[in-house]
Amino acid sequence: MREVAFIKQNKEKWLEFEQAIFGKAKKNPDELASLYIHLVNDLSYAQTYYPKSKTVVYLNHLASITYQKIYKTKREETNRLVHFFKTEVPLIVYQNRRYVLYAFLMFFIFLGIGVISAMNDDSFVRLIMGDDYVNMTLENIEKGNAVAVYKSGSNWGSAFGITLNNLKVGLFSFIMGVFGGFGTAYVLFQNSLMLGAFQYFFYERGVFWESVRGIWIHGSMEIFGMVIEAAAGLIFGAGILFPRTYSRLTSMKMGFKNGLKIVLSTMPFTFAAGMLEGFVTRYAPDMPRILNVFIILFTLSLISFYYLVYPFIVNRKIKNQHVPAI
Incomplete structure (x- = not known):
């Protein structure tokens, strides 16, 4: 599939995904995790067929932010301050x-x-x-x-x-x-x-x-x-x-x-x-x-x-x- 067709096919889904992350209607971690699976699949496909494309950069950015949102609210994370210095800030710096x-x-x-x-x-x-x-x-x-x-x-x-x-x-x-x-x-x-x-x-x-x-x-x-x-x-x-x-x-x-x-x-x-x-x-x-x-x-x-x-x-x-x- 050509990249233009790939973008056209998934554009609406990605925009909905952005809204789920940045919009006022917040998703719980389980819903985000479900959406995240679809995003990872699209990212993997883009990395395989369009490795130097801006589409990869865009999807990679969405995936990283979603990862932070999912993992910072995981139940097993008992110390928010530790998570902040141990994981969240280093990921932002990277x-x-x-x-x-x-x-x-x-x-x-x-x-x-x-x-x-x-x-x-x-x-x-x-x-x-x-x-x-x-x-x-x-x-x-x-x-x-x-x-x-x-x-x-x-x-x-x-x-x-x-x-x-x-x-x-x-x-x-x-x-x-x-x-x-x-x-x-x-x-x-x-x-x-x-x-x-x-x-x-x-x-x-x-x-x-x-x-x-x-x-x-x-x-x-x-x-x-x-x-x-x-x-x-x-x-x-x-x-x-x-x-x-x-x-x-x-x-x-x-x-x-x-x-x-x-x-x-x-x-x-x-x-x-x-x-x-x-x-x-x-x-x-x-x-x-x-x-x-x-x-x-x-x-x-x-x-x-x-x-x-x-x-x-x-x-x-x-x-x-x-x-x-x-």
């Missing part, structure tokens, strides 16, 4: 992995712009960070502690204030996705530019590794989380700009919901980064270097595994259960 890639590409490009700008303009860091902060940092460098700023305030006060601020920044970055993702990209640009310029500032004064030993104890999870939150904003924006076969409103809702779940998943990492910044970073200069390096590599590996490796493991597990790939 499904939207290209936006994670875009966010990281933008981060490194913007970071490079910050470094190059600081290299070629001595006043750039002051423009970005402000004179007071730069002067204070210069004084700390002269005193032999480049990251002494992290010793200011109490442990709990610093940890709480920093965590709250980072949560606000992450949510703001995501919400700015409402402007088609361009608002999110601008927020990422500002933060990445600042980071690149500030790290070059330390490099220029010969204390780069001292700054890394301090800043990246908490920064590994904080900065990585910032990029993932930007990816969530891009997903939200893409839902507005590229509705595909859905209405723009439905696509926007899907993008918002998926992006928000990813943002919520970063919050434990944001909290952990805040605790590290408030309780550990201030002691970085006095730590054995091997301990500095261990904390940095451990935290970076932990968050990298969850967002860059684990989604592929979850998806492979689903494939082995004879569920279509997302």
Whole structure:
């Protein structure tokens, strides 16, 4: 059968299926499972005869969303929170992995712009960070502690204030996705530019590794989380700009919901980064270097595994259960 005929033959059924998933009349898990069998059959047929077709992408997307809806309401799933972090978020990340890639590409490009700008303009860091902060940092460098700023305030006060601020920044970055993702990209640009310029500032004064030993104890999870939150904003924006076969409103809702779940998943990492910044970073200069390096590599590996490796493991597990790939 030619693909056009295949689409024409099943179009009405697929539209009804969309309505069952996204419409107001909700189906129970058993009804969804029954519909899901028909969808899997159509997907298998399309994968066999039209492997590079957009029809496969469309049916694959419907199948993945239905799978999530069925399994998140299964009776044996007793802990909704465990399911959220163990299965739901990784599947969403895998499904939207290209936006994670875009966010990281933008981060490194913007970071490079910050470094190059600081290299070629001595006043750039002051423009970005402000004179007071730069002067204070210069004084700390002269005193032999480049990251002494992290010793200011109490442990709990610093940890709480920093965590709250980072949560606000992450949510703001995501919400700015409402402007088609361009608002999110601008927020990422500002933060990445600042980071690149500030790290070059330390490099220029010969204390780069001292700054890394301090800043990246908490920064590994904080900065990585910032990029993932930007990816969530891009997903939200893409839902507005590229509705595909859905209405723009439905696509926007899907993008918002998926992006928000990813943002919520970063919050434990944001909290952990805040605790590290408030309780550990201030002691970085006095730590054995091997301990500095261990904390940095451990935290970076932990968050990298969850967002860059684990989604592929979850998806492979689903494939082995004879569920279509997302």
